Amino acid sequence: MPLVVMRRAVRETVSGLPREFWWLWTSTLVNRLGAFVATFMALYLTLDRGYSASYAGLVASLHGLGGVVSSLGAGVMTDRLGRRPTLLIAQTSTAASVALLGFMHDPVGIAVVAFLVGMASNASRPAVQAMMADIVRPEDRVRAFSLNYWAINLGFAVSSMAAGFIAEFSYLAGFLIEAGMTLVCALVVFAKLPESRPVLTAKETAAEAGLGTVLRDRRFMSVIGLSFLVSLVFQQGFVGLPVAMGQAGFTPADYGLAIGVNGLLIVALQIPVTRFIQHRDPRRLLVISSLIAGYGFGLTAFAGSVGVFALTVCVWTVAEIVNAPTQTGLVILLSPTHGRGRYQGMYTLSWSLAALIAPLMSGVVIDRLGAEWLWGLCAAVGTASALGYGMLMSRLPAEESAGKAPTETAKTPVQVPTEIAEITEITETALRVPAVGAPGVKVSAVKAGPAAEQTAAEA
Secondary structure (H helix, E strand, C coil): CHHHHHHHHHHHHHCCCCHHHHHHHHHHHHHHHCCCHHHHHHHHHHHHCCCCHHHHHHHHHHHHHHHHHHHHHHHHHHHHCCHHHHHHHHHHHHHHHHHHHHHCCCHHHHHHHHHHHHHHHHCHHHHHHHHHHHHCCHHHHHHHHHHHHHHHHHHHHHHHHHHHHHHHHCHHHHHHHHHHHHHHHHHHHHHHCCCCCCECCHHHHHCCCCHHHHHHCHHHHHHHHHHHHHHHHHHCCCCHHHHHHHHCCCCHHHHHHHHHHHHHHHHHHHHHHHHHHCCCCHHHHHHHHHHHHHHHHHHHHHCCCHHHHHHHHHHHHHHHHHHHHHHHHHHHHHCCHHHHHHHHHHHHHHHHHHHHHHHHHHHHHHHHCCHHHHHHHHHHHHHHHHHHHHHHHHCCCHHHHCCCCCHHHHCCCCECCHHHHHHHHHHHHHCCCCCCCCCCCCCCCCCCCCCCCCCCECC
16 A cells, blocks of 8 residues: 555656756766765875875865856856757866866876866856746746755665766776766757746846846845845765764764765655645744754764764754745746856855855864864754745745745746747657656656746746
8 A cells, every 4th residue: 555655646746747857957967976085085186196194085076166166157158058068068068078088197187186076067057956946837946946956866776876986997987987978968968958047028038147146136145145144054964973973973974874865765755755745834944954963963062973973964964854845946037048157156155155065064163163063063053954944935025925926027027948848748748648657767747738828937
């Protein structure tokens, strides 16, 4: 009986999304399955190349800085050039720069190319998120973003395990395999994904959102600020937790066991949790997930064994599962159709900045005050974020808080490109056939057809 219920739940979750979404989902999964370099970069530089840990840290920081720099630029490209061209440029550039990095030996050259890899690999995110918002109906977006997040984590879990075996054989092979799989992603985009950027009216074109417009959007920038705070908390699982466990006498293998729970839970729970949250009030979800994240990390102060550390990881992972798709949906909601790329770029920037600042924050707090203060600070930041979401969302119109398109947006229907309309018609016809299996491992459910009326951008 439980198996029957599970099958029905999976079928309901993955049925009804447009064909373009699944090709985009497949591209994401393949990309993450091949993400080897970030996993073994530090080991490659220190063990294989013989550089110091400080130099490895510098290269990692430059890689992250590249992502920060490209966030806004990629958002502008997404709006001006289109989603598809931006994806193709980002993915082919990533493949070329990753392959080049594998052949670099000069320390300056390695640092420069690592920066370029960070720029190229991060540039696809605003385009992916904007395209997903274009092709998925508003009421199905949380489900779609959840499934995409599931694919990211499934791919990362597999690639992390594979990276160790590949590194045993050849580090260069890892670089070349990642480059090859990224090229496969570009081929999928080129062959299967038509441009999804909505055709704008003359009035919308004249009012095209620039970066200044995004920065002046106080409500949206408040969301970005809260996103940054929550991101700082979640980053501690990968920067503060290993340091704290190491100082407490635990081994890298112990940390690996504890943090491995994060990926396993996301793969196991993302789909059922998505079914539970997709029609819930986003205000409550963001408030509750912020509190659970903060206090989940706060509980780490009382951990004294690998089992308890793993238990705290379970707590904040549940918050991550709820927060990521809900916040993405909120950003989409608050973004105008003609500025979706720029708004997505600003959201991506909040996570990139958090990834840069979190290591510095955790290091300073642990060195000067102790790990217990870091976990207490996480609880405080989580509480502040929850209060911020509560106040911000209470000022949203009722229809927006419920996750529906604002009325003014509905006045201007988006003209859908002919190719997408044709694919939608085919998809709708196919969906009349009983229970079709979903492609790949991770799937999302939504009804076919791009949204006729668009609203906002991802968080």
